[in-house]
Amino acid sequence: MAASVLLGGCSSSASEHTHDHGHAHPRVVATTTWEAAFAKAAGAEEVKVIVPPSVHHAPDYDPKPSDLTAVAEADFVLYAPFEPFAAKIEEAAGSKAELIEVDLDNSAEKVKAQVQALGQRFGTSAAAQAWTATFSTEYEKLSGDVRSAWPGGTQPTAVAQVFSTWAADLAGARILGTYGPEAVTPGQLVELAAKKPQFVLDNAHMSTGTVLPDADVKQVPIVNYPSQDEDLLSVYRDAATTLKKALSGA
Template sequence: MRWSRTVVALTATATLVLSTTGCGSTDADPAPSNSTGAPAGGPAVVASTTWVGALAKAAGIAEVTVIAPANVQHPPDYDPKPSDLAAVADADYVLYAEFDGFADRLTEAAGGDAELVPVQLENTPAVITAEVTRLGELFGTADAAAAWLAEFDSTYAELSGQVKAVTVEPRTAVSHLFMAYWAEFAGLQVTGTYGPAPVTASQLAELTAVKPAVVLANAHLPGANPDVDGATRVDIVNFPGADLDLLAVFRNNAESISAALAGP
């Protein structure tokens, strides 16, 4: 039976643990790998990855089942097992990003009962606000979504201010294409980007020539990031850990960027 759209707003919880390393799940994990473990009673929500699941949690869903394990380095490339997809059959909503490599398998497993909800993923205030608000309205948890967004706004402003307060010259960066928006968060000027294609020798020479202070590297695609002479590499994450705490992503990146800018 589909959950009523007029459910009582559920309060999203947040923890501070962030886990983004590793390269896959084990065969001993027979079920979808991540769940917030909150009390039952809300709509059954299945999310493709922890990033997607974090937005559902922020929107007020207390319990979210996630298909790609939190310890997969690049979750969109995860190859779901049949046991992973079994949970989709009982879902009221199936959330996914269109760039997820297994999105087709996920939506096929959903059949005709679950509502399929594509989600835009970008860790910027504008996109996060739009998606959390939209999901809160969809789930009937708008009050919880608004409360989380108020916390997000204050946390973002505080962390961004801390990073921008670190004195460094030049305040420039080269960045993986998918991480360039973190420069605005850090108060950095992007003077060059690379990816998603492999970096060529000529591109590396161009990146080196602009003499950036840091390289905003994609931690989820470690082999795609070049070493630029004279620049400090900062591994930036986009995907939360198993706790689905999106705020922890911002805390983690703020700490990493601040440390790189501060130097030894």
């Protein structure tokens, strides 16, 4: 996935843009809690989410007329290109709202880069920089805590769904292979099983069931979306707890 936030609907660059919409805080509409978490990390205070947190697989959601009205009244609209309703969002935004296409990725360095880019767009760079500093400290602490649970003190091995590789990085695991987002084919199954990983890091939002059903491998569900609090750090805290339990055999 691309490391930067791709910006749409405006010809100016992210480094040149500042918030100037005639009111104190930029009004942001985010398609899911994932984009909303990025927006809040960047310093946005008025953020409306279109897809309810109860919808486990956001791309399946069909926006309501009230959702599209909110989009039309926003200053910024954050969405991901893989969301099937993206075209409706773009049309509803019209000429007023500024569209920001976000390549969602929880890899630490990509998260910091995207949050800072959004802060520049919103005119909240100071808040974005403060958040990234907090994030760096928290990430190192969580990563160290997970690594302390390595079985026998040895670096674990894993195969990961393509949107869950960030969790392997958090755990310090060696990635032997990846799969998805499509279901694993028989050929891939043979190939991944032959690598003899200790763990499978699955994507809880796009799971296709047990990835290596005939292998004695612990499958760990990784959650990419934050809960209703729209706190991006909560994703890493929850993942660290899940990973530590898996590594310790719980």
